Amino acid sequence: MSKIKHIMVVLFAMCVQITAYSQELNYFLPEGDYTLNPEIPTPKQFLGFNPGEHHVSHDQLLFYMRELAIKSPRIIAKEIGVTYENRPLIFLVISSIDNIAKIDDIQKNQLLLTDPAKSSTLNLNDMPAVLWFGYSVHGNEASGVNASLAVAYYLAAAEGAEIEKILKESVIIIQPAQNPDGIQRFANWVNSARSYSGVTDQFSREFREQAPSSRSNHYWFDLNRDWLLGQHPETYNRMKLFHDWHPVLVSDYHEQGSTSSPYFSPGMKGSVNEIVPAGNRKLTEDIALYHADAITSDGSLFFTKEVYDNFYPGKGASYPDLLGAIGILYEMPSSRGHHQVVNGVTVKFPDIVRYQAMCSYSAIKAGIDKRIELNKYKMEAYREASNMASKGLTKGYVINSNGDKSLMRELLHILSVHRIDIYALAKDVTVNGRKFEESTSYILPLEQKEYRIIRTLFDKLTHYVDTTFYDITAWTLPLAMNLNYQPISATAGLIGSKVEKINGNNYSEPELGKVGYLFELKDLGSYNLMYSLQKKGIKLKVADMPFTFEKDGVKHFFDYGTIFIPVREQEQSPDIIHKQIVELNNQGCVKMLAVHTSMGVEFDLGSSHFQRVTLPKIAIIVGRGASYSSIGELWHLLDQKYNIPASLIDAAMLSDLDLAAYNTIIINGNYRFPKDVNDKLKSWSQMTGNRFVAIDQSYITLNEIGISDIKEIADQRGVSAQTNYIDSRYNRGNTNINGVILKADIDRGNPLLYGVNSDNLYIFKRGRTIISEPAALFTVPVKYSKDPLVSGYLSASNLERVKGMTSVLTGRGAVYFSDNPNFRAYWFGTSRLFMNAIFFRELMPNAMIQTK
Structure with missing residues (x-):
């Protein structure tokens, strides 16, 4: 055989092997009477492979979604923030060309659905349905992000009466990659471990990703548990757009065990969060019929009433329920690679990608068919919440962090994720024997748009319809933060100015201390300060007992764990020590007392009650x-x-x-x-x-x-x-x-x-x-x-x-x-x-x- 013929045979064999698991693009597109615009590049034309043939990496996905937005006038691409690993978070806003031209007006009307004072002026018959699609919040559940290639392409390229109706009657928001860092890690793993000769052994490296798995983000967090807490940039930045649009139907795409049947909501009937509007279950069940048709079109089995619940409200399919939307969870069998055989069951990646794509199209169909009903449901959910807030005995909460401004910043961060307002307390108030001082306390009124989220964050739960749970059963925010808080029955005269930002305590800088400096650990920022001081070589001591120190005729009480910076024990000069303390005490978050004598009241600063504190390594x-x-x-x-x-x-x-x-x-x-x-x-x-x-x-x-x-x-x-x-x-x-x-x-x-x-x-x-x-x-x-x-x-x-x-x-x-x-x-x-x-x-x- 000649060298050229040999090369051709090898290349042919490689092509056969590479495409052994693949399907053509139409396998991932819906049935219907439409044509495809040749000006819009297919995934294969742009990336070199069809969905399901190869695991798309996040960078490839990003470039393709940007290209679709450039080529299609139906699409607006928004990049809002980046992950810890500096990967952009991209969203596509998709609608008809006419709707795109007036997208700001559509968005304003959509938000009016959540305003009971104005929603009655809306004509629901004319309003599009805002539909949200979030793919692969777990990076190693990759069928979702790969299905988004086909779904976005279809919405960009399809032409005909049916797609025109879809685009006219909806605004579709796609987040193709909810966890970019995890998606990138998983794509790298399976693509690099893949055998092109068609290895399907479930114990092969391709299907056995090493820990920590790419399910999680950079810090190994499950981002699907972060919707309520907003601790990560992937969540915090997503929620900006989510609350800007307030979708009525939210689809969240996942994977489960390799041999499981496909699942979609509603889930377990008994495990219900009682703060969710009563009509949620019925609407979810109605929408499930659309997915049932999609899944059974090729004879596949599914389940809908077991295993999963919507009780914990911090997940992608349950959080929307608090906002008068319908959240749908999809759990598809997982190939965990390209093509494996598990206990005699063959699981092919293209088939799983197709499941996710088909359930995306069925969600769009349900959203269009139930457009008016979904918009009305959201409108009524916010009217109901307003009535609940006005009739409820509890009108809000007074909150105090015992002077810990850093902790209050953390609280404000979480509240801001959900567009919840908190205010300075206008005057001192005593509630249940606890005094809340105006200068250090805050008030959180319940009569706000996101009443249900406030209740969710602050309620204590002890009554349960069912005792079988998929996730946790309690999450009360002020208890987690160890905040001093009390419910109040009236807010009149107590609401001060709205808190937009919580700065440090802005304590004045201490004068030069002859003997040293004292500060307590009241503020969480004190740990930053301690470490920063130690990194500069400044020696610290800590008091193992409370004590009193008198200065200029004023007695200062110091609690357990007070930090002492002894000037004489430092290698630097007193002036340099003072300068570094002032520079490192960012925003004056920690109150410092400069001391000029060792003489204390109960014991002195040279006492053995002060123990050395060394730099942690x-x-x-x-x-x-x-x-x-x-x-x-x-x-x-x-x-x-x-x-x-x-x-x-x-x-x-x-x-x-x-x-x-x-x-x-x-x-x-x-x-x-x-x-x-x-x-x-x-x-x-x-x-x-x-x-x-x-x-x-x-x-x-x-x-x-x-x-x-x-x-x-x-x-x-x-x-x-x-x-x-x-x-x-x-x-x-x-x-x-x-x-x-x-x-x-x-x-x-x-x-x-x-x-x-x-x-x-x-x-x-x-x-x-x-x-x-x-x-x-x-x-x-x-x-x-x-x-x-x-x-x-x-x-x-x-x-x-x-x-x-x-x-x-x-x-x-x-x-x-x-x-x-x-x-x-x-x-x-x-x-x-x-x-x-x-x-x-x-x-x-x-x-x-x-x-x-």
């Missing part, structure tokens, strides 16, 4: 066994909230790693280290100033290292509530704790509680880890109260198990949290304890952590 153990979502939350806290570096160390490196570079090692997961590593870690923990910070099931690792003896309380019932086969088969009556809020008693003198300005904390508890009684009570800074349940569903047996039991343990070599202290990046009440564990690790009790 942090390693977070990742790799095999790590709980990546929880670790990501802690990484995000350090990196984004406090700008404190932490090294991500793979567990496989520990044998050869010099641990002397670190004084804090964070473990969270179910690690299984070899004996030599356990011995090495134990020796490290015995060095002065070194501590583990361990979370949840990682107490097992602490035990194996040999520095603790922590035991769980055995669940005496086990799964005994599952009394028959069906209960056992469908996990009814299980003893898992599905995310509840528990009140905890605290030992404020323990270094872990420095800066906490309350007598209680609210712990988020999820899972089954309940620790037995401690051998030494002084090692327990936090324990659940005797009457712990504040919000959420907790079975009677689990309630008895947690009463008065241990939540946090501190001792020699380790600090152990049985519960995640930074759940979903907004549990600031307990994330402060995590920060204290890092900064004040050397002050922890010297007893071994043991439970009975």
Whole structure:
């Protein structure tokens, strides 16, 4: 065979192999009487492949969507913000050419649907339906983002009476990639691990992405749980456009197990969030009929009433329900690559992409057919919310953060995501025995457009129609933030100016201190300040007792954990120290007192009550066994909230790693280290100033290292509530704790509680880890109260198990949290304890952590 013929044979074989899994474009387009505009490039013309033939990367997707917007007068492309990895968040606004010409007017009318005072002037017959399509919020559920190629192309290129009607009667907003960073990671993985000879073995590398999976964003967060909290740029920037348009139908595209049948809403009937308008379920069921037709057109099976619910309102398919829209969840089987065989079932990527595309077209059809009904439903939902707000006994909330402006900025951020207004308190008020001072307090009126979201954020839940949940059962925002707040029955005379921005405390800079400077940890910004000072080489001490200091005839009270900067112990001159303090105390967030004598009231500044605080040098153990979502939350806290570096160390490196570079090692997961590593870690923990910070099931690792003896309380019932086969088969009556809020008693003198300005904390508890009684009570800074349940569903047996039991343990070599202290990046009440564990690790009790 000649060389040329040989090359041709090889190329032919490669073409056959590459297209073995592929389908032509029309496989992903709807049936109908239409033609395609040749001026609009197909995905293959622009990218070189059809949908489903190759996993589109985010950069490829971005360029194609931009090209569609350039070539089609029907499309406006909007890029709103970027991800942590600097990838643009792109949205397409699609409608008829006539509608595009008056798009601002259409948008204004759409927002009037949410204004009960003006919505009666609208002619619903003439209003288009605003439809929202969000694809692949989980990066490794890639059929969605790949289906968006076909859907966007169809809307740009199709011509004929049917598509003209669609475009005239709708404004379609597509977010083709809700998680650009995850999508890019997954495309890189499967495309680089793909075998072109057609390997379908489910255990092949292509289908076995290594942890952390690309389901999550840069910090390993599940972005589909962030709609209510808005902690990440992917969410925060999306919500700008979402609230600018207030869609009436929202479609959210996901994947599930490889051998599962397709799913679409409504989901479990019993698990209902009672704040959602009553008509939501019926409309969702009506729309489900459209998807049923689409899925069964080729004989495929589906399910709609099991597994998934809409109870937790922070997901892409449930959050819209709070805004008078209909949110639809789609869960398709996953190929997790291009083409695999799982337990005898063949799963092909093009088929999954087609499912998502077909359900996109059926959603458009439902939106057009029910256009008037959907618009009317939104209008009536906001009228109903207005009536509920005016008739409700609670008219708002007064809020105080005990002077923590940084915490109030976090609250304002979350409220601003949802276009909720908060105001300065106009005068002092006492509610239920608690005084809220005008100068430091705020008021949140309930009579606002997004009444349902305010209620969702602030309500405590204890009544449930069903006790089977797909996600968590409690999420009360002010409890998570440990805010001092009270509901009020009247707001007259209390509403001051609207708060647009919360600056720092703007405390005046201290004068030059002869002896030093004192500041408390009231503001979360104090942790930034401590680390910044230490990075500059400034030595710090911390007070282990409250004390009084008199200056110029005025007595100043300082609480546990007050930081002292002793001037004489520094290597820099007093002038340089003062200058650095002023520069680093950004916006005067921390109140400083310059002191010119060591003489105190109860004890002096030279007392042993002031202990050294050293710079934390942090390693977070990742790799095999790590709980990546929880670790990501802690990484995000350090990196984004406090700008404190932490090294991500793979567990496989520990044998050869010099641990002397670190004084804090964070473990969270179910690690299984070899004996030599356990011995090495134990020796490290015995060095002065070194501590583990361990979370949840990682107490097992602490035990194996040999520095603790922590035991769980055995669940005496086990799964005994599952009394028959069906209960056992469908996990009814299980003893898992599905995310509840528990009140905890605290030992404020323990270094872990420095800066906490309350007598209680609210712990988020999820899972089954309940620790037995401690051998030494002084090692327990936090324990659940005797009457712990504040919000959420907790079975009677689990309630008895947690009463008065241990939540946090501190001792020699380790600090152990049985519960995640930074759940979903907004549990600031307990994330402060995590920060204290890092900064004040050397002050922890010297007893071994043991439970009975």
